[in-house]
Amino acid sequence: MFKCLILLVVLAVVSAEIHRIKIHKTQPKKSHHVARHIAKKVAIHVLKHELRHWVGETFNYDDGYDYSNDYPNQDTDYTNEELGNSMNMYYYGEISIGTPPQYFNVVFDTGSANLWIPSVQCLSTDVACQQHNQYNSSASSTFVAVNENFTIEYGTGSVKGYLATDTVTINGLAITGQTFGEAISQPGSSFTDVEFDGILGMGFQQIAIDYVVPPFYNLYEQGLIDQPVFGFYLARNGTSDEGGQLTLGGTDYNLIDGDLTYVPVTKQGYWQFAVNQITWNGTVVSGPVQAIADTGTSLIVVPADAYTKINELIGAIYIQGEWYVPCSTVDSLPVITFNFGGTNFDLPPSVYIQTYNEGEYDSCVSTFSYIGTEFWILGDVFLGQFYTEFDFGQNRVGFGNLA
Ligand SMILES: *[C@@H]1O[C@H](CO)[C@@H](O)[C@H](O)[C@H]1NC(C)=O
Numbered sequence: 001m002f003k004c005l006i007l008l009v010v011l012a013v014v015s016a017e018i019h020r021i022k023i024h025k026t027q028p029k030k031s032h033h034v035a036r037h038i039a040k041k042v043a044i045h046v047l048k049h050e051l052r053h054w055v056g057e058t059f060n061y062d063d064g065y066d067y068s069n070d071y072p073n074q075d076t077d078y079t080n081e082e083l084g085n086s087m088n089m090y091y092y093g094e095i096s097i098g099t100p101p102q103y104f105n106v107v108f109d110t111g112s113a114n115l116w117i118p119s120v121q122c123l124s125t126d127v128a129c130q131q132h133n134q135y136n137s138s139a140s141s142t143f144v145a146v147n148e149n150f151t152i153e154y155g156t157g158s159v160k161g162y163l164a165t166d167t168v169t170i171n172g173l174a175i176t177g178q179t180f181g182e183a184i185s186q187p188g189s190s191f192t193d194v195e196f197d198g199i200l201g202m203g204f205q206q207i208a209i210d211y212v213v214p215p216f217y218n219l220y221e222q223g224l225i226d227q228p229v230f231g232f233y234l235a236r237n238g239t240s241d242e243g244g245q246l247t248l249g250g251t252d253y254n255l256i257d258g259d260l261t262y263v264p265v266t267k268q269g270y271w272q273f274a275v276n277q278i279t280w281n282g283t284v285v286s287g288p289v290q291a292i293a294d295t296g297t298s299l300i301v302v303p304a305d306a307y308t309k310i311n312e313l314i315g316a317i318y319i320q321g322e323w324y325v326p327c328s329t330v331d332s333l334p335v336i337t338f339n340f341g342g343t344n345f346d347l348p349p350s351v352y353i354q355t356y357n358e359g360e361y362d363s364c365v366s367t368f369s370y371i372g373t374e375f376w377i378l379g380d381v382f383l384g385q386f387y388t389e390f391d392f393g394q395n396r397v398g399f400g401n402l403a
Pocket residue numbers: 120136137138139
């Protein structure tokens with residue numbers, strides 16, 4: 001069975017990952033000398049402190065207020081990075097690290113908050129590392145040693161290595177003094193045979209391992225982007241050249257039809273929000289319930305109580321870890337509806353059931369999966385149907401129909 005779905009759960013807080021970006025803005029406009037002459041660890045603390053004004057409060061309510069009109073300025077500069085899509089399983093884009101630049105493909109993952117890439121010092125037994133681009137700190141004039149180890153626990157094992165600080169560039173935006181992980185060992189087969197080298201976490205600093213300041217915070221703090229906002233368009237059936245787009249520093253309204261629906265972040269860590277109700281053919285499947293918008297998870301992850309329920313409702317049969325639906329029924333099944341922020345978001349059966357062609361016949365597999373979370377993880381299957389805006393400044397997530 002097709003089993004290369006990506007689902008990287010950071011165990012410490014339980015969640016997952018994955019993604020690529022295109023640019024209109026080529027020149028950083030403001031100075032970015034913030035961390036230059038300060039010892040790097042001190043710099044991190046300073047920046048963390050400065051960031052409190054827009055990050056750090058937790059909202060536990062949905063006040064029902066529509067914030068969409070609070071953003072009069074739709075002409076803000078932003079940077080687009082084109083993404084590659086690998087068989088709808090993950091999305092990735094190119095970054096560079098160091099001086100001169102060393103290039104890496106990373107998944108832009110809203111379900112975690114650290115950047116890591118393989119290290120040239122990785123173990124010879126680390127198959128994933130040997131298959132991928134490796135960072136060589138000795139070859140970078142801007143590298144600064146941190147002398148601290150890092151470990152990120154995923155469901156399948158841990159990524160281990162050292163922290164390092166260097167210049168990290170995303171489509172021309174050069175973040176100075178960015179701390180990240182140089183991985184010297186990666187777990188089992190989780191990262192083998194994938195087209196990305198590492199992960200660039202875009203969640204809140206609260207879930208960053210070692211409380212490292214995430215790259216996006218520095219991007220904003222160093223004045224490289226105008227607004228602490230980013231957005232994803234994940235093309236379904238995309239290609240490695242045209243797999244979607246990550247917009248940094250604003251919202252690309254060219255990609256959106258109509259208004260965005262906003263929901264407040266209920267707990268900063270993941271991009272978590274409250275879902276009022278999830279229904280299928282008039283039956284309530286779940287809700288009220290929490291959900292996270294996670295570009296780094298391929299499928300839709302469902303809490304225990306709703307997992308069997310939804311799969312049985314759609315007529316799926318459990319065989320060796322997968323829920324199979326008779327392909328002949330798929331087209332006639334109803335949509336599943338997610339109600340949040342006062343709007344219904346529908347997924348048709350052709351989206352929530354994936355069809356794999358296996359030689360002479362197709363198999364149709366439910367995307368409703370279970371990994372032990374109490375919240376829903378709306379991964380690429382869901383996010384691919386909408387434009388998703390992630391707004392640190394106003395502590396909210398926005399969803400809009402694709403243009
Ligand atoms: C790392 O870079 C240094 C300096 O350019 C070079 O001497 C060394 O061979 C490189 N290491 C590896 C393993 O490529």
